[in-house]
Amino acid sequence: MNTDEAKNKIEALRNELHTYNYSYYVLSKPEISDYDFDMKLKELQKLEEEFPQFDDPNSPTKKVGGDITDKFQKVRHSYPMMSLSNSYSFDEIREWETRIKKTIDEELEYVCELKYDGVAIGIQYINGFLHKGVTRGDGTTGEDVTTNVKTISTIPLKLHGSDFPDDFEIRGEIFMPLEVFSKLNADRVERGEDAYMNPRNTASGTMKLQDSGVVASRNLDCFLYGLYGENLQGKSHYQNMEAARNWGFKVPSIENRQIEVCKSIEEIEKFINHWAEARHDLPFEIDGVVIKVNSYAAQDELGFTAKSPRWASAYKFKAQQEETLLKKITFQVGRTGAITPVANLKPVIIAGTTVKRASLHNADQIERLDIREGDTVFVEKGGEIIPKVVGVDFEKRPQHLSVFEYITNCPECGTALVRSEGEAQHYCPNDTGCPPQIKGRIEHFISRKAMNIDGLGAETVDAMVDAEMISNMADLYDLQKDDVLKLERMAEKSANNLLEGLVTSKSIPFERVLFAMGIRFVGETVAxxxxxxxxxxxxxxxxxxxxLVGVDEIGERIANSIIDFFAEKTNQDLVARLRSHGLQFELGEEAMPASSVLEGKSFVVSGVFTRVSRNELKKLIESNGGKLLGGVSKNTDYLVAGENMGPSKLKKAQDMEVQIIDESTFLKMIEEA
Incomplete structure (x- = not known):
């Protein structure tokens, strides 16, 4: 076979196999036998080995896996992967809809979908080919797991048709089917290995494996449920999901009621009630229902909070609840000194995991529920994730149990606890001498969202503090290689990585250094x-x-916390030491406002724009000193109106006499500066 013949044969086989994959995995309509498919795949593999010049990263052979990844690269999301606000009762869904109606006074459609219990993924396609698959990560930055994503049979490497955007992202949930999970565990038990606890964690762990051949063998699956891009053709979420189906994606099906367009709150309730029962018949796990406003124009009008879209909400099914014995109540000390009581339980399986400990929150919760050591208690997982004690079976209480006495001194350092007026938790004020606080503050300092120091983890920090090598975050920068090598299981390469990570962290921008300092109530956004x-x-x-309170969204509690922090001599010294080591304590030029021309002005952005994208326009507002608002209010100075903007937002702006400007007028304001 000559080169031209090989090229034509390879392309023909690839097109055939893409089509067969789609028919089998997405449409559930196999067109050829498994044997014939395997024979064609082997033929393609053999030709690709003989003619490596025709290698294609999106060949069907890539679904077999085999690539080894040394390290997953960090990738910044083009569109933040935000979480959804959760509701645990239908009354909360009604309240959510009521809030929406206050902003948009018109008839709306909603799309209800299943909330798959798996691993969130964002997949970018360029010119119809799979380009990149990225995990959620912290919502802003995820990990590039493209080689693993390509092994999942229901994720197309090449799209059908030609009406898809040149560059877009589709998001969904990778999960492990229950049958696959059961077989995997049966095989592990037969080999004398421990069984995995639940499909969600197993799917998550599988996606982090560095051998894509092993990932391929796990037979993961994926439902896609959201399109993101600048040039989407559909005007609504449901329209674009149907378009995605035609392009070859496995999206929820209206035929089996896994997606439904609802025109009323009653229809939403009917969908939720149906799946609250029917979920047990599914071949995969779900933990709730997601409700989205269908219209993109309405979504744009509703906007986002700091953490989640206002136009979507997740209804979480009631958590599984079990009874067990509360053997003892112990206490944990957090990095800020907060004391958390913990119930130590007779082990019980809840939602597929063994629970031995559960949170009791605070003294008020213990008193309100009248919880005592030796009680039989009801335990459930909040959001089916975090175990918590929710009640006591008083009929099973032994008569001799005495009322539980809450501790008055820190269980770690013995310092008398304090409880400020209006606060639920007790605190240990010994922030510089209490071991869990010392460790916790340093662990927060090195964490991914803060200084992100490679080569340094919680176990190493604990070992260093126990060995009295460090007692605060500034001590890290005094470490020498000989000191680090004294630690157990610390080799030369690991020591070098740790020290290099410390040097690299000195370029972390000021806002993250400020967050890393661990000032109480100063989170990422506030920093x-x-x-x-x-x-x-x-x-x-x-x-x-x-x-301080003059800064947007900085209230009394945060202001007082900042003042108290910097009033302490130890914290002043800490800042001075960190500064001497070269950390960034001033805003870098890249983060400085381009100008202050919009200082003191508040903007709402709505619609589609031609000269810049909506995201770019929002960045221009903030980089020139303006404030970006999610919705029109009495505090809005300008509504920047693009094409196809929501009519309710326009009407509200007109009624409140907010100045309405177009894209050109806005850009002129900036250009004149």
């Missing part, structure tokens, strides 16, 4: 706002109460 407003640690340290 970013403070950094961009004050621009340096010195300015924050010198700020008074009025200066």
């Amino acid at each position: 970013k706002k403070l950094a961009r407003h004050f621009k340096s640690i010195d300015a924050i340290q010198a700020a008074g109460y009025e200066d």
